[in-house]
Amino acid sequence: MTLMQKFLGAAATLALSAGAALADPAIIFDLGGKFDKSFNEAAFTGAKRWAEETGGNFREIELTSEAQREQALRRFAEAGYNPVVMTGFAFASSLDTVAPDFPDTKFAIIDMVVDQPNVQSVVYKEQEGSYLVGMMAAMASKSGTVGFVGGMDIPLIRKFACGYVQGVKAVNPDATVIQNMTGTTPAAWNDPVKGGELTKAQIAQGADVVYAAAGSTGLGVLQTAADENILAIGVDSNQNYLHPGHMLTSMMKRVDVAVYNAFSAGPDLKPGFNVLGLAEGGVDYAFDEYNKDLVTPEMKAAVDDAKAKIIAGEIEVHDYMSDNSCPVK
């Protein structure tokens, strides 16, 4: 251990132990950043709601590099925070090694399954929500071509894409879906400029509705869509307010609910798997005053109908991650 590491470690312990009441919850945000207006911000909203309602305190940290994952986890657990919630699939391997070392601490991980006795895994059926917004995209599209911009190329994002394509094809089997992934490294969540360029490329190929599932990169997608006067679909948080008149809807993933529930449960957090889909209110499409003029009554009726059918099990939306392939393109 170099002197620098020692120093940093000591500073981190000091910072964390200062004011650490016993069994306060803690949350770790992933690299996209707390204010990505999307995934991490949804988690923050849930934590904030818990703090406002209970008057409790929670600790938080925004990661700035991959190397901090395990360190942040250990520090929080050592300092006695319970439960420790983390947002993002990328924590899986770190948590898998850290969790057995702190059997009395409860962990919650969102977007990934970690099989440990003290870990609650929360995963979503993103394909179901994406299916609904895909239907809306196909109905709103005049050109018959719609786009999808993903962040980092990982199975989870392909799951969004696959559900979306299935929804589009359900409405218009002849529709074309142009898919782009921003990159293959975590930097792909933070590149709005590239997101904008990809959107321009899709527009040039005829797309008139684009769905962004790309963290902060998505902000560039939505901005370009608004500038070029086409429709966009937001993700994770309700992003309709960002560009009223150009936001068809948002695929909401209620990360806030999962965080709120985990914080409320406190040290009694129940380990195991939690799969949240349309039926559980874990995912949904957004409908509010910002997009009510864009969503026609027929569109809403069709989507609500499909939603009911998915909940009833009459429509089965294929999950990309179940077999790492998508039946439609």
Add this chain to the structure above:
Amino acid sequence: MDTANFFLQALLTADMTIRVSVVLIFACLAGLFSERAGIFDIGLEGKMLISAFFTAAVSYQTGYIWYGVAAGIAASLVFALIHGVASITFRGNQLISGVAINFLASGLTVVIGHAWFKKGGLTPPLSDAERFHEITLPFADTLRDVPILGPIYADVISGHKLLVYVAMLIVPLTWWLLYRTRFGLRLRAVGENPASVDTAGVSVVRYRYAAVLIAGVLCGLGGAYLSTSQGAAFGKEMTAGRGFIALAALIFAKWRPWYALMACLLFGFLEAISNLFPNINVFGLFEIPVQFTQALPYILTVVILAGFVGKAIPPRAGGEPYVKER
């Protein structure tokens, strides 16, 4: 693919190539000035980042784009000065100073941004008056119907944002300055053999500072382009390695302005290809995965550095602090 469609796709690719190359061109020319004067500059990334931030922030605050650009250039100049003081006046290691600048920019932008806007380091989205817009060159619409040349003029040459044209003008300007003026001759000499320039009674320190500051202005423009032309807000780490690609392009170009333009356009072209045609199908035989096209600039750089395409010789005094007397 029929000819008309192919032509259309080619236009699209050319248009996007220009858009994504501009930031590389600014950064690459900045590096060119600096390194030609013997100061290695791996802080291009950091200077662009701080400029991108201040351009967006001040533009948002004042509602006027030019104040933003001025602030962005000023911020980049301050960073250039830090690099200058560390590596020229105090003869520190230029690479380390550059690394420090990158770290400083990546941290400062988020910290200042958070204190300023309370949005975790992002700036609020910029409205129309606070960013650059497409300029339609004269006759673009009337000439569009002229076969072949019309669409090229209307779609590829016209319809870019102001800074794109600025970048294209700076290339010949750089060439003229470096190869046709006394200033340029001395600047290059400072990077090759500072002792001889010193013997001639020319201040090495002054020329090196001048070069570093010019690099600051160019990086400032590059950053401004990112946050107010290509994007419409600042996001943390939004330079995303473009400063380093520009350095690769600089080596690729063997430290020459026109080659630099070509190298940046080539790298931009590869990015445009990977944006527009994620998976290229070669005659229906096999697919070139998008990861390959994305990695091509780096592969090309390695090939160049390995000496396959002639030798890339950096300025001889590059990286060496100049000590007057021994």
